[in-house]
Amino acid sequence: MVVAATVATVAAEPAADPLPGTSPLTGDEDLSERMGAGVSNYYERETQRSPEGRAAFWKPDFSSPEAYAASVQPNRERLARLLGAVDPRPTPTELELVATLSSPAKKAETEAFVVRAVRWPICDGVHGEGLLLQPAGTPVARVVVLPDADQPPERLVTGVAEGAELFPAYARRLAENGCQVIVPTLIDRSSTHSGNAELERFTNQPHREWIYRQAYTFGRHIIGYEIQKIAGALDWFEQQNTEQDLPLGVAGWGEGGLLAFYAAAVDTRIDAALVSGYFDRRERLWAEPIYRNLFGLLREFGDAEIASLIAPRKLVIEHSRAPRVDGPPPALTRVPVRLGASAAPGRITTPVFADVSFEVERARRLAGIFQEGLDFHYRDAGKRSGSESDRTVGPMADTTLLAFLRSLGVEKTELAPPGDQAIPAPDPAVVAERQQRQVSELEHHIQGLIETSRGERDDYFWKNTPITTPEAWDAAMEPYREAFRDEINGRVPDDGTPMEPKSRLMFERPTWSAYEVTLDVAQPDLFVWGYLLLPKDIPEGEKRPLIVAQHGGSGVPAVVINEDPKTNKAYKAYAVRLVEQGYVVFAPHFPWRTTDRFFRVAERKANPLGQTTFAVIFAQHEKMLDWLTAQPWVDPQRIGLYGLSWGGKVAMRVPAVEPRYALSICSGDFNEWIWKCATTRWGNSYMYVPEYETLNFNLGRRFGHAEMAAMIAPRAFMVERGHADGVGIDEWVGFEYARVNRLYSKLKIPQKTEIEFFDGGHEIHATKTFDFIRRQFDWPESGAKPEP
Numbered sequence: 001m002v003v004a005a006t007v008a009t010v011a012a013e014p015a016a017d018p019l020p021g022t023s024p025l026t027g028d029e030d031l032s033e034r035m036g037a038g039v040s041n042y043y044e045r046e047t048q049r050s051p052e053g054r055a056a057f058w059k060p061d062f063s064s065p066e067a068y069a070a071s072v073q074p075n076r077e078r079l080a081r082l083l084g085a086v087d088p089r090p091t092p093t094e095l096e097l098v099a100t101l102s103s104p105a106k107k108a109e110t111e112a113f114v115v116r117a118v119r120w121p122i123c124d125g126v127h128g129e130g131l132l133l134q135p136a137g138t139p140v141a142r143v144v145v146l147p148d149a150d151q152p153p154e155r156l157v158t159g160v161a162e163g164a165e166l167f168p169a170y171a172r173r174l175a176e177n178g179c180q181v182i183v184p185t186l187i188d189r190s191s192t193h194s195g196n197a198e199l200e201r202f203t204n205q206p207h208r209e210w211i212y213r214q215a216y217t218f219g220r221h222i223i224g225y226e227i228q229k230i231a232g233a234l235d236w237f238e239q240q241n242t243e244q245d246l247p248l249g250v251a252g253w254g255e256g257g258l259l260a261f262y263a264a265a266v267d268t269r270i271d272a273a274l275v276s277g278y279f280d281r282r283e284r285l286w287a288e289p290i291y292r293n294l295f296g297l298l299r300e301f302g303d304a305e306i307a308s309l310i311a312p313r314k315l316v317i318e319h320s321r322a323p324r325v326d327g328p329p330p331a332l333t334r335v336p337v338r339l340g341a342s343a344a345p346g347r348i349t350t351p352v353f354a355d356v357s358f359e360v361e362r363a364r365r366l367a368g369i370f371q372e373g374l375d376f377h378y379r380d381a382g383k384r385s386g387s388e389s390d391r392t393v394g395p396m397a398d399t400t401l402l403a404f405l406r407s408l409g410v411e412k413t414e415l416a417p418p419g420d421q422a423i424p425a426p427d428p429a430v431v432a433e434r435q436q437r438q439v440s441e442l443e444h445h446i447q448g449l450i451e452t453s454r455g456e457r458d459d460y461f462w463k464n465t466p467i468t469t470p471e472a473w474d475a476a477m478e479p480y481r482e483a484f485r486d487e488i489n490g491r492v493p494d495d496g497t498p499m500e501p502k503s504r505l506m507f508e509r510p511t512w513s514a515y516e517v518t519l520d521v522a523q524p525d526l527f528v529w530g531y532l533l534l535p536k537d538i539p540e541g542e543k544r545p546l547i548v549a550q551h552g553g554s555g556v557p558a559v560v561i562n563e564d565p566k567t568n569k570a571y572k573a574y575a576v577r578l579v580e581q582g583y584v585v586f587a588p589h590f591p592w593r594t595t596d597r598f599f600r601v602a603e604r605k606a607n608p609l610g611q612t613t614f615a616v617i618f619a620q621h622e623k624m625l626d627w628l629t630a631q632p633w634v635d636p637q638r639i640g641l642y643g644l645s646w647g648g649k650v651a652m653r654v655p656a657v658e659p660r661y662a663l664s665i666c667s668g669d670f671n672e673w674i675w676k677c678a679t680t681r682w683g684n685s686y687m688y689v690p691e692y693e694t695l696n697f698n699l700g701r702r703f704g705h706a707e708m709a710a711m712i713a714p715r716a717f718m719v720e721r722g723h724a725d726g727v728g729i730d731e732w733v734g735f736e737y738a739r740v741n742r743l744y745s746k747l748k749i750p751q752k753t754e755i756e757f758f759d760g761g762h763e764i765h766a767t768k769t770f771d772f773i774r775r776q777f778d779w780p781e782s783g784a785k786p787e788p
Helices: 031-057 065-071 073-082 170-176 207-216 222-240 255-266 303-310 353-373 398-407 428-462 470-476 478-489 574-580 599-609 614-629 646-657 673-678 705-712 730-746 768-777
Strands: 106-109 113-123 126-135 141-146 179-184 201-203 248-253 272-276 314-318 338-340 374-377 502-508 512-520 527-535 544-550 584-588 634-644 663-667 716-722 753-758
Touching: 031 527, 031 599, 065 073, 073 255, 073 303, 113 170, 113 222, 126 170, 126 222, 126 428, 141 170, 141 222, 141 255, 170 179, 170 248, 170 398, 179 222, 207 222, 207 428, 222 248, 222 255, 248 255, 248 398, 255 272, 255 303, 272 398, 303 314, 303 353, 314 353, 314 398, 353 374, 374 398, 428 673, 428 705, 470 478, 478 614, 478 646, 478 705, 512 614, 527 574, 527 614, 544 574, 544 614, 544 646, 544 768, 574 584, 574 768, 584 614, 614 634, 614 646, 634 646, 634 768, 646 663, 646 705, 663 768, 673 730, 705 730, 716 730, 716 768, 730 753, 753 768
Parallel strands: 141 179, 141 248, 201 338, 248 272, 272 314, 314 374, 544 584, 544 634, 634 663, 663 716, 716 753
Antiparallel strands: 106 113, 113 126, 126 179, 502 512, 512 527, 527 584
16 A cells, blocks of 8 residues: 555544544544644734733833833843844944045035935945935934835935825925934835846845845844944934034834834934834734844834833824835846745735824823823824825824924924925936945845854854763753743743644554544644554553654645655655654644745744744644653653754754754755855855745854754754755755764764765655664664564
8 A cells, every 4th residue: 555645645544443542533624724824823812912911021110211211221222132233333433425426425405405425334344325414504403314115315305206296305394494314225125136146046025125034044134224324323413413412313204214213212312203104003013024024022012112112202103104015026037037036925004093093092101201202193083085094194294393393302383484496306327326235235244244153153152161071061051952942933831731632543554553643732723733653563561762754844744654756755755664664653744834824924923922933843842742752652762853854944943952852863954054044145045935934033143053953962963965955055064064073073972973965855865864763772673672
């Protein structure tokens, strides 16, 4: 009998007895679909509950403004870290003129102000770049004005048609009213430079996502880099304040509103912020573009909590329409360039007034006695024709701008009338070249982090841990295992959900039986589903080695027992081969799919909660091992995990934190993982594929695959690598494994690690790995019980 690779053809026998100690598993539900939906539902439920848990992170002291600022400083610092605003800036900051012979720095002049193209250094070759508007007289305030991502700075000076109406030139309006203004260029949402011309490989990722993906692994973020650019402009403003101490402000719309909001929360030099077209309830952050994804944000912060960090300083919130973003750019053909549709989904829509109002009221409650600094602008019902639910104003209505100026201490009862001098539109080529410079600077900087992060991992992990004995090493790994689990991946709390094991016999062979098993896990909607292959010749009282056979992405447990070579070249029925050698085998389901329907959406929901979906995988394996080690035929000292592809990812991560795995074999995944995640110089990196869910925030500064293997040590660890496997390059795999090999050698247990390179691709080879399992578990090739 040949076991097929689909769920439907591995049909259960409904009348068969379940395993002892389990209830009957009935029905024909698609358990893969149910598991994927369950993980997504769990994170949706936790997202909606997240505001309830935030108070535990806050200890506000309202006794004075100074006491309040000091009491929320730890929150401010945590927010800055999760925003990725971590790189030191040069001091002092010098504004440089940006000019060529054909394009002078002076762009325009009116009676009220002069416009010049400027830039300022931020970090390691990265600059802020944009426009300086210098008022004709003595400035009354200094303001960083932020456009939406798809607006060049010039749009806020000239005003251009947007649909049926002119977009307000609010940088100009502030300059005409006496403000010294810097308008930075933001990374935009086009995809022109999202790729590598040398590789002839491009993507449809918006530039913001292109930078986000590279930066995320290193604890940086496109938001953090642009906050640093704002901070650099403020540094220069502060230097101008040595002669005249003027208030500092930030104002922005759309993506600029987001940046103004976050910048004011983390930088107390800002006296007032104007946020337009952004403020909202944030429980649907997962549905916004991925370049807004912030790891751990919702555990501690919603928009109300962030607003409370601005108090007692001034915050003006304008409920205006938001820029409409329906998704990433289309994947247009660029012959002969390969173009992949790899961008993540995500939409930006105008917030619902009721939600904005709800969050504003929450912010006022959190700000307590300092809530007077919060000023909310919206249209009164009935003042304009149209839907009563449309309460938007602006963007950047005159009344809002006037309120902002007054919040800066500028005594005005009305704005000066707008100037009538025309300002020429910018040269499109100059605007395009500036955007390319901004994208290229950040990409070059982040690509350099691939190399420097190895030194950071050395400092964090290796230099603090003496290599002496296996026992000492194992004990020394405990804090790293905890950090890897809790800080990088997150932990699903166990609410006491009973395991409720269920099983049914699927089919029998002469020497073994196959059961389908489910176990409930930690929280409602979460469960284990897998196939148990049980030898029939286990004498009473004998305990056998157990191998967990973990399939890869888009698979189901059936793929590891499929013996048809035409349809299952990758797995070679290795679970069947193992059980026929006498091992107990359990093949759990891994709920990854190539679509955005469940797993990727679950990852997006998990990240703002400070988790990855591996938090669920850890919980599944914990419960699975709880049940398996309680069975009379399992030797709890001889449990191994052998996984391919995404199963290889499981083999790297789960045994690193789960000590009951005495052996781990990673097939088709081991790599210089940080390089693979972030490099733009190799076409098979995660920069060019749709699997945006593989990225872990700040992983690159702490743990690569060598460090994960080191947390498995001194237990047995092996890598299986096909020369033609496109997931990596032999040289980089060997580079990373050399660190593992050195560790085991220094621990004087070189026999407990091995790497096999074989002539093949992305597949289980099942030759030296089987030998490795036999040696480590002292199991004869025939599967017969060893002589006592």
